[in-house]
Amino acid sequence: MLTFIWAQDKDGYIGKDNTMPWRLPADLQHFKKETNGHTIVMGRKTYESIGKALPNRENLVLTRDPNYSLADAKVLYDKAEVLEIARDKQVYITGGAEIYRLFLEDADALVVTHVEAYCGGDTIFPEFDWQNWRLVKREDGVRDEKNDLDYWYGWYEKKTHA
Ligand SMILES: NC(=O)c1ccc[n+]([C@@H]2O[C@H](COP(=O)([O-])OP(=O)(O)OC[C@H]3O[C@@H](n4cnc5c(N)ncnc54)[C@H](OP(=O)(O)O)[C@@H]3O)[C@@H](O)[C@H]2O)c1
Numbered sequence: 001m002l003t004f005i006w007a008q009d010k011d012g013y014i015g016k017d018n019t020m021p022w023r024l025p026a027d028l029q030h031f032k033k034e035t036n037g038h039t040i041v042m043g044r045k046t047y048e049s050i051g052k053a054l055p056n057r058e059n060l061v062l063t064r065d066p067n068y069s070l071a072d073a074k075v076l077y078d079k080a081e082v083l084e085i086a087r088d089k090q091v092y093i094t095g096g097a098e099i100y101r102l103f104l105e106d107a108d109a110l111v112v113t114h115v116e117a118y119c120g121g122d123t124i125f126p127e128f129d130w131q132n133w134r135l136v137k138r139e140d141g142v143r144d145e146k147n148d149l150d151y152w153y154g155w156y157e158k159k160t161h162a
Contacts, residue, residue, distance in 0.1 A: 007113035015123030018049040026147045043099040101126040116150035
């Protein structure tokens with residue numbers, strides 16, 4: 001089972017200067033709660049922007065560099081290795097844009113934080129057809145002094161075409 005998890009603004013921006021274009025600590029907690037205890041897959045650039053493996057999760061990092069190695073995460077070189085791992089467990093694809101693009105056709109479910117603002121950025125979520133996805137649950141984010149934007153969480157499943 002392959003689940004995409006990401007946060008985007010109203011234009012689809014997901015990144016700026018190798019970090020998030022907004023400050024939403026509540027979304028980071030949401031990410032932690034969703035992925036806790038599971039396997040997460042990220043690109044080498046996203047791993048380096050975080051700077052370390054995320055605790056309590058199996059961290060898989062994709063690179064094309066055969067000499068790349070990490071002490072705190074498993075390095076993979078091929079998409080097929082991830083698909084094999086996802087055959088019998090829950091795997092979250094956690095970005096960034098290159099990695100979402102790579103697995104776009106393989107996603108079974110989505111967990112999306114919709115930031116209801118125009119934040120701008122330099123990295124945008126790949127072109128995506130929302131028509132193929134059904135919103136099965138939504139939850140409004142709490143706006144407060146630490147999370148000073150409107151945002152909501154959406155859980156989507158893939159529509160099956162008979
Ligand atoms: N808003 C969100 O939810 C969210 C989530 C995650 C990340 N982000 C943001 O996204 C940005 C980073 O995204 P990005 O697209 O620049 O980088 P990325 O997807 O994190 O990493 C790209 C790297 O992945 C490796 N890679 C790509 N395709 C591969 C393949 N087919 N096989 C093996 N390895 C492959 C390559 O590593 P090598 O160059 O080492 O070969 C490539 O340079 C940052 O701004 C980050 O903050 C946002």
